Amino acid sequence: MDVAVLVSGGKDSALALYRALKRGHNVKYLVTIVPQRPDSWMFHYPNIQLTSLFAEASGIHLVKAETKGEKETELVDLENLLQTVDVDGVVSGAISSQYQKTRIDKICEKLDFTSITPLWQEDPLKLLNEVVALKFHAIITGVYAHGFDQKWLGRAINPKVVEDLKELNAKFQTSIVGEGGEYETLVLDTPFFKKKIQINKARIVWQGSSGYLLVEDARLCEKTDP
Numbered sequence: 001m002d003v004a005v006l007v008s009g010g011k012d013s014a015l016a017l018y019r020a021l022k023r024g025h026n027v028k029y030l031v032t033i034v035p036q037r038p039d040s041w042m043f044h045y046p047n048i049q050l051t052s053l054f055a056e057a058s059g060i061h062l063v064k065a066e067t068k069g070e071k072e073t074e075l076v077d078l079e080n081l082l083q084t085v086d087v088d089g090v091v092s093g094a095i096s097s098q099y100q101k102t103r104i105d106k107i108c109e110k111l112d113f114t115s116i117t118p119l120w121q122e123d124p125l126k127l128l129n130e131v132v133a134l135k136f137h138a139i140i141t142g143v144y145a146h147g148f149d150q151k152w153l154g155r156a157i158n159p160k161v162v163e164d165l166k167e168l169n170a171k172f173q174t175s176i177v178g179e180g181g182e183y184e185t186l187v188l189d190t191p192f193f194k195k196k197i198q199i200n201k202a203r204i205v206w207q208g209s210s211g212y213l214l215v216e217d218a219r220l221c222e223k224t225d226p
Contacts (some may be wrong), residue, residue: 003116004029004063004082005091006104009051011131011138011157012093012119012177014187017058018134019118020091021192029085030055032064033078046142046212047186050197057193057220079107089114095124095179124176128162134191142184142212146172153204153213157185184212195220 003025007013020027032051055062063085067077082090090113094101101117108115119127131138138157143149147168155161168174174182189196201217 001089001114002026002028002087003089003091004031004085004087005060006031006033006093007051007054008032008093009047009054009187010093010185011136011187012095012127012179014054014093014136014138014190015127015131015134016091016093016118018190018192020116023118025089025091025116027060027091028087030058030060030062031078031081031085031090032062033074033081034064034066035074036066036068046184047215050186050215050218053197053218053220054187057189057195057197059194075103075107078104079110082107082111082113087113089116091116091118093117093119095119095127095177096121097179124179125162125166128157128165128177131157132159132162135189136187136191137189137196138185138187139213140183141186141215142210143182144184144210145174145180145182146209147174148183148210150204150206150211152183153211154202186213186215189223193223196223 005017005027007030034048065081067074090108092104094117105115140152140155143152165176169176197218198221199215199218202213202215205211205214
């Protein structure tokens, strides 16, 4: 099936893309909506501009559009963008968010696309361990919940981080995969990348008890480079 995959540059959409490729779908496009405000209801915000490098590393054409990030209105922007792609299905990285899935399903139904959610209702811990097992290089770039501090920013998703996230889940009931907006990630390398993303310059933006790692300069490099 010819599909477009919604990507943010984070681990969930990257894993959904990986599974779509493994299942034999022809991924014609990556689709990104760029919110103009950090508190978008639907879309990833920190470092969303790096989806251009993500797409180039994947070797898949990227289509993107901006949105003001206003509730429901941003869905119209997504619908308008999806109207421009000639595919049969749309892949998203929804895991347990009914808010996200029902709205994407509705858009797909209206446009006569099949809505494909490869991660839907799977165990969050299993998914996080799969990211580690597949050797995704994903780092935490935003933290917005109790238990997180600046030291989390830039940490790679690895077995130690998984254990730490399990502890936060037990203590504060935060989502292990961060689907409730507790934390956000940036994928720098995956098995399907032809090149990897290298961060050359970044700084922490912190306000009160939350913040994010703002990547100011990044480039693609060969996987053999140190």
